[in-house]
Amino acid sequence: MTTLDTTAKKFGPVWLAPGISKGNMWTLLYAAFFSIGLLTFMGIGTPYVLNVVLKIPQDQQGVVSGNLVLWTEITSILMFGPVGVLVDRFGRKALFSAGFMLMGLGYALYPHAATIGELTILRIIYALGIATTTGALATVITDYPQEATRGKAVAIVGLMNGLGVAILNIVLGGIPKRFSAAGFNDATAGEYTHFIVAGLCFIAAVVVAIGLKGGTPVKADDRPAPMEIARSALRAALNPRIALSYSAAFIARGDLVILGTFLTLWATQAGVASGMDFPEASKAGTRIFVLAQSAALLWIGAVVFLLDRANRVTALAVCMGLAAAGYLGMGFVDDPLATIDLPLIALLGIGQISAFLGSQALIGQEAPILERGAVIGGFNTSGAIGILFCSSMGGYLYDAVSPNAPFILIGALNGVVFIFALIVRLKSPGRMPGDGTAPAGFH
Template sequence: MSTSQTDIDQTQAKLGPIWLQPGVSKSHCLALFFGSFFTIGILTVVSAATTYILWENLNIPSSEWGTITGNLAFWTEITQILLFGAIGVAADKVGRRPIYVAGMLAFALGYGLYPFAESLEQLTLFRVIYAAGLACSTGMLATVAADYPQNAIRGKMIAIIGVLNGLGVVTLNAVYGRLPSIFVDAGVDSVTAGRYALFVVVGICLLVALVLRLGLKPGAPVSHEESKSSIELARAGFKQAKNPRIALAYASAFVARSDVVILGTFLMAWGVSTGQAMGLTVAEATQKGTIIFVITQSSALVFSPIIGFFMDKVNRITGVTFCMFLGGIGFTLPALIDNPLESAAIPIFIVMGIGQISAFLGGTILIGQEAPKSERGSVVGMFNVFGAVGILVATGIGGRMFDQIGPAAPFVLIGMANFLLVFAGLYVRKKAPGFVPEAEQRLVNKVFGSR
């Protein structure tokens, strides 16, 4: 479904630089932006929350955190793999809004139970509830973000979503990272402080659910007469993989979603365990670990508009390939870090953030362009399944590499995977590039000769 990146229907609604699809209003888009600010931020809080609970509630030594966080991530991804396909089909049948709202409610339940875990088994169970919310909310964020913009400005739309994601991640993690210390200073014990901090997150989840229920576009994406059967939709994700560009998008999800979770899971654990080794208290180490995570997300935030503009100006296979190259650079550089809390590591964390957001946005923009409207929920669902499988592999291997080789090892693993995908992108760019802007084609003809 590769379409022109130049044609715009100017009879439709416009919000800032974003021209919207027929039937999509400015208020629908504003509700999406509100959800975009909070969804990924809410998702990433679990990393700091898990570290805090392992240390303060369950008294587990930091030498075991890598394996435990890897195992928790494993069950998170298994849950998502089981749910994403059904969620995509349901979104194409009943609409995006109820699934997105259900995701926020599941987030609220999972976070509400999380600080009451008295064993790893209970923590895992509560993590599965969280994972159900993650599957619904992130699946619908990607699908609605693909639904609303016209294709010519899809890169700008996803860039705005990326900026809001980044702002939300930075804001929520910065706030959450300080909350336990604030509550401890107010006179409560550290375990109770951790619970109060997550109660704040629960309140945010409920607020977001309400805004999404009131603001997102209701109904299914196509009429009942145009709607396909559940069986056809379930098959759509596999069928569409025959399109080389969708196949590349699936592969990019396998790698790029690993980028995001490896960064959130192991960067925080690296920072907190280093802080503990330096003699910091649990609250101080959590705050230090949060700071380095916020640095990566801040650089991602600044770079998002650049990637969005770039992806609208070039062939999107070219764009994805370049994005994965940046991801490869960003995730191999941590091999040079000795102490992540030292100021000398900051430039590397900045480049990591740029690599992470580039790989993430590139594949998201490509799948939004290529997925057919009537099957978009199902195709994006399969895109998310590939992402979940990638996370499952990366965290399963990465957790053990973190403990047995060193904290930089999981990042280098993902960096190499990004570089491998660059070669796949070059192949698809040659064989099935889709729409190629005239300026880029002239440059290709000049460098390599006209076809």
């Protein structure tokens, strides 16, 4: 069995790695709450800017939204590798803080774009921030817990991610309506809301700079050279379970972004089509997105139970199966605001959080400590490539086929990874949680 160091700090049910304080862990949870929550506000902000500021026709918004996500992911692909190297060479705090600052800058300027070209440039600035922030977050999540309680730690962080998404989007999504009710026009209401989001990003940058543990988990003399770290992300895929993790990341890491982009856009457009003014339609779209995230939060306990008791590959197979069901189920939705379709929206959220937590738990178990940042960088890069594909195809399918089409595409990809997970489970199952010895099979 993996040795549990009981001389280290314990944070609730999680045994922390030696040298990690409770204050460090509280800071991680703060960062988890705000990073993903603030990241996903872009799904609310973009329809607002497209409709109110740039006045893009609705039959073109799917392609425009997809292209904006595409540029976000091109930037992410270019950045995830370097971020993985930088967090291993220079530590987590500076990268995490810089990521929040860049996100804040992107949000502050976003509603001032006068053209699609300017909006794209600002989206790239935002993308630099999210690539840096999510890369640092994934690495810190892997650093802080001991292996025996990693599943619990991943679940707690996932819970904070979900709470951040639900609470921040409920609160921030309703602010434009409040500004409009106070007499501000729609454009000014959106501008002020983006300023508030930017301010939260800047505050988070200060908090992580103060509260996270400095340095890296290995001594400077023990660190591989930067190119060796970068190459290690590719070499690591020779481990079939890391290859599976990368494959799961291809779709799972993008599920939330795609959900936020196309579900919010679809629901907002449905609200406008039903006669709502735009602030009210935006609020309705936000409520549907929050419903999916609320279902995800309620489901986290079941995922925790699975991750802590089942083989991680088995757990990932179950998670990807749920994700496939959730996204394919959107093919039966006619109106995302209709009460009859709300259970399918909830299943979508359950599938999304399952895939996210399952993939994170497996890569956390398999990533070697000296190359952890690089392997996590490879994991994030794989996710970015997946979003690049899904966003470009999804935007086209949204406008040319139907709003359901991007979800069906993602559901099919989740199904492919589900089958891959079953194959890996048979051929190279790996070890049980907390067990230092892999069970029978190829290793």
